[in-house]
Amino acid sequence: MTAINETHDPKLRSWVATANVSGCDFPIQNLPFGRFRPKGSKEPFRIGVAIGDRVLDLEAAHLIDHADMNLLMAATAEERAALRKSLSESLREGSPKEKEWQLALYAQADVEMTVPCRIGDYTDFYTSVHHATTVGKQFRPDNPLLPNYKWVPIGYHGRASSIGVSGQQFKRPKGQTKPAGSDPAAAPVFGPSLRLDYELELGWFVGRANALGEPVLMADAESHLFGVTLFNDWSARDLQGWEYQPLGPFLSKNFASTVSPWMVTLEALAPFRGSFERADGDPQPLPYLDGPANRERGSFHITLEAWLQTKKMRDAGAAPVRLSQTDMRDAAYWTPAQLVAHHTVNGCNLQPGDLLGSGTLSGPAPDQAGSLLELTVGGKQPISLPNGEVRAFLEDGDTLTLRGYCERNGAARIGLGEVSGTVVGS
Amino acid sequence: MTAINETHDPKLRSWVATANVSGCDFPIQNLPFGRFRPKGSKEPFRIGVAIGDRVLDLEAAHLIDHADMNLLMAATAEERAALRKSLSESLREGSPKEKEWQLALYAQADVEMTVPCRIGDYTDFYTSVHHATTVGKQFRPDNPLLPNYKWVPIGYHGRASSIGVSGQQFKRPKGQTKPAGSDPAAAPVFGPSLRLDYELELGWFVGRANALGEPVLMADAESHLFGVTLFNDWSARDLQGWEYQPLGPFLSKNFASTVSPWMVTLEALAPFRGSFERADGDPQPLPYLDGPANRERGSFHITLEAWLQTKKMRDAGAAPVRLSQTDMRDAAYWTPAQLVAHHTVNGCNLQPGDLLGSGTLSGPAPDQAGSLLELTVGGKQPISLPNGEVRAFLEDGDTLTLRGYCERNGAARIGLGEVSGTVVGS
Structure with a gap:
């Protein structure tokens, strides 16, 4: 610690x-x-x-x-x-x-x-129960939060090769989609994604390795983490909806992900830690995910913001507009130490430079959501921008910037910098 | 071609x-x-x-x-x-x-x-419709083959760091499971996997890269593949059943995967190619997954076998016993070219050394199944071995070996060698 x-x-x-x-x-x-x-x-x-x-x-x-x-x-x-x-x-x-x-x-x-290190393997977690519930409602109205969520730090493997550094520009991805309400027997549609989204995440970088077959215990878990960055896990929601069953998201995620250039170390984050406890009614973590240090100071108080600047705004010299603000501490149901302990409990080996995404860090309030999917309720309630434009999802030329910082009385403010990315035409 | x-x-x-x-x-x-x-x-x-x-x-x-x-x-x-x-x-x-x-x-x-190259990213596909249907019946009795299967070459990202070469020994993974029929409100169980399985796959290695944002067309797809190996994607079925919703398999797969040491090139496979066509009633592939060369010679005729030797057999000097035999051509609903075209259609960049797993290559007949999950019907019909032992799933000390070869009249037989792995105690 x-x-x-x-x-x-x-x-x-x-x-x-x-x-x-x-x-x-x-x-x-x-x-x-x-x-x-x-x-x-x-x-x-x-x-x-x-x-x-x-x-x-x-x-x-x-x-x-x-x-x-x-x-x-x-x-x-x-x-x-x-x-x-x-x-x-x-x-x-x-x-x-x-x-x-x-x-x-x-x-x-x-x-x-550039990307701050060679990223061997990249894993994305799903640590915000608020994000999981809100998104779950859209994909599975009758079954939003699955029975495993409060026991298992849900995670899945992502694509390392397409991770770029802040400033990344990427083409709008193309792929198969099956529009809601279309004839079940009809062929899917092929074309550019029409529901392109960002995801506001933190990226935890692994420092020390563990050997294959040697789980990392909770007491040691943080010693295997080096630092944290801002992370935007761009997502094509229409591709995702059609492809993700039964093995999870694939082409809806792996066309690009963007990381901020500066890794803020766990040492620098020390003043911004907080206790970690389960709300009444939620189960306590299983013993392999529990420990006194994690309870005392397992969480981190990191303010996170998403900002949008459209091409029209940029051309007019208009400043980006803030879409939402959240805090890791309010959003994350699992701590970084728990992610490491869970990832390795089966013997999986983590290596220096591996990236652990937090998942979209949406807070409990609607304006603390970390994606457009949530902010616009699946595109049904588009956002009005100050210049008269509206956005349900990202349009070509949009630049999305994530910012993060830590502030509290009695400590010097530190920042995570920012991560920006721009979608260009398909 | x-x-x-x-x-x-x-x-x-x-x-x-x-x-x-x-x-x-x-x-x-x-x-x-x-x-x-x-x-x-x-x-x-x-x-x-x-x-x-x-x-x-x-x-x-x-x-x-x-x-x-x-x-x-x-x-x-x-x-x-x-x-x-x-x-x-x-x-x-x-x-x-x-x-x-x-x-x-x-x-x-x-x-x-050693592992034949540096594996940057590893993707596992799910190309056998027979495997998808049989396994789907066990995980979702009412909904075995999902509506996307015959349109989308389903794939997901896997873990590169835990891929080892033939001869790999690995500890039985531990993790959370939720036994069937247990109280939905009860805590999951933690312990060693009791349903450890192998998966008989081919591993296609990427040769030439494509740049981020530049899809590979069907006509060029095979020029981005270097060669093929045997690949065993060890799976903990009880961990998988509890963790896999909604983002796919994770700890149930990433504790170990084993690859054979020799990459057989596409050039060497040339005499063993065959036509590729959809059965009556199955939809034709979307245009981005279709092409004349793929129809004429997109499939490969590769015979595949799984062999088991338990510790008791080894100690007694008894030879391994064959569990099943299948052929890629009968098993795969998608060709390697289609996997490349699909993987990159959204702009995802493949790099030299990336590994594309075929998924478990079960053929249409029950004895052509590529996993114990299928061969023993989810453990309900254990296999009797010649020495009197029975196996529902793998036990400590079991060595599982995959073999592969290509034979046809008028061509020299070529082999893929073999890939062996042994599970040791947890």
């Missing part, structure tokens, strides 16, 4: 002046990891840490001697804590490293980011 | 004498690819081609200058044909290469094999 220590002290200030600006996502208390290279170059990507509006090149700062993020992620808890301490101390105001490390800094505006 | 040429001539003989023995899996007409190293060494794996009971080291034979199978798999059709021609000519009786290449040969008995 991550402890609060001096690296979280809200009074800490950095010699990188932009890190001290109120509202900055990347103050010295954050120190998230990503991969970057100078814009326009074809150099290999290097490992960097965001500080204010800069990136520190860890190899140029002589903190590591390689550029393999997955190797760095496999570090032990002690090695990770030591690296964080070095970074925090050397980036503080008055540090003797300032002069040397100035030379290892790049402006974020001048670099290109 | 692969053409029959002189490399398939059944009269060809190799200067590797064991390749000329009747019934050999690896005659000179086959030439499958795999990765090997001397047994007991810790050297990097090298690329080899099986010939008789030997392995030819391609780097030592100066045919390639690297050991990256995925790079080799990304070759163009022309490069692949040229490599096959070189191998065939130089391994023929009377070739001037014999003396030089003798030094590049290893005995298969003296080498260790």
Whole structure:
């Protein structure tokens, strides 16, 4: 379990002046990891840490001697804590490293980011009971929340090859659909998806591996997680409705998924943890999904927002509009530690760089929904935008941006940055 | 499309004498690819081609200058044909290469094999309509074959990290189950799977990549496939029954999957192709899944067998017993080309080394079933073994072996080798 220590002290200030600006996502208390290279170059990507509006090149700062993020992620808890301490101390105001490390800094505006590590396997979970219930009502009106939901952290495997970094543009997917109410014996329709959606998720990255056949116990589960990103699991709802029985979503999901470039570590999230308990009437987790640390501080308080900017808005210079705001703590029925313990209980091996999606983190209120499917009630109640446009689902040229941050009294605010993606014509 | 040429001539003989023995899996007409190293060494794996009971080291034979199978798999059709021609000519009786290449040969008995390439993403399909119907009856008695089956090549993503090579031993997986007939409000049971099964599949490996957003058309689909292996998709049926709704199988599958070490190329399979047509009453494939070449020769005639050897049999020196025999051509409702075209129609990018599982290739007759779930009717009709043991599902110490081969008049028999795996205690 991550402890609060001096690296979280809200009074800490950095010699990188932009890190001290109120509202900055990347103050010295954050120190998230990503991969970057100078814009326009074809150099290999290097490992960097965001500080204010800069990136520190860890190899140029002589903190590591390689550029393999997955190797760095496999570090032990002690090695990770030591690296964080070095970074925090050397980036503080008055540090003797300032002069040397100035030379290892790049402006974020001048670099290109990529997916933060090599993603071997990607698993998507389904941790919001609110999302599961609301969506379940649309797919199975008579049977919205299935009997296993409150016992099993439902998850399924996703496609790693089509995961891109913020800024990803992708073509509207084509495929088979079977419009509601059509003749059961009629052929399905083939064409571009007409119900293209986003999903507001967090992506938890695996750090330390476990060997095949060796489950990770709850007490150790978080030590196998490296950090968290924002994650948009784009979904074609019409493809999904027709294809998903009996083996789950496939082409409705694997055309593109977009991840934010900065992995915020579990150490940085330490001040934003909270207790985790089951509501009255809900069953307690089975013993392999339970533990005192998980009950005391298993949940995370992370505010999440979805913002839409249409092509018309962009062309007119209009700012994006917020579609919803939610919080992981209100949304997630299962904690990240429980996801790791469940994923490995059968002996499945997780590897550094594997990605665990949270599933759509819809909160309990309708305006806390993490997808258009929920916000527009399956497209039946389109959203009116300030410029007069309406949206039931995403249209060509729409840019969807997720943002996330952690705030509480007595702690420095930290941000997850943002993840943007744009759908272009089919 | 692969053409029959002189490399398939059944009269060809190799200067590797064991390749000329009747019934050999690896005659000179086959030439499958795999990765090997001397047994007991810790050297990097090298690329080899099986010939008789030997392995030819391609780097030592100066045919390639690297050991990256995925790079080799990304070759163009022309490069692949040229490599096959070189191998065939130089391994023929009377070739001037014999003396030089003798030094590049290893005995298969003296080498260790590994998974034949780096598997990025693994997708499992569900191509046998017989399997889908029989299993569907057990999971959904009122609704065995879902309305989408005859239109959509149903597939889902699987776990790449837990795929091992023939010889894999794995622990019996633990997890949640909900025994049939138990109180709906009662907690699920936690423990080792009691309904552990195998699945007889073929694994098609992707060669050439397609870019994200660029579907592969039917006419090009096979040029994106490199070769085929035997594939056992071990399944825990009790975990599966409880977890699989609504997002598909997860822990019931990802504890282990086992692949055979030799990839038999599409070029080698050329003589064993057949026409592909829909039975009366079945809908024709949608245009994106249809094409003249697929109709003429889209299917493959590959005989497949499952063999069981229990610990008691092994200890007594008793040979494995055959559980079933089937043929891909009778089992598969979709061709490999259709799997590629479907997988990419939404823009999903396939990469060299990706694995496409066929799904359990059960034929139409009960004794052509590719899993115990089918053979024992969900465990209700256990199989009696010659030594008096019975099996409803796999027990600890059981070794399950899949074998595959292609035979027809006028062509040299070629084999896929075998894939074995053993379940050990939990």
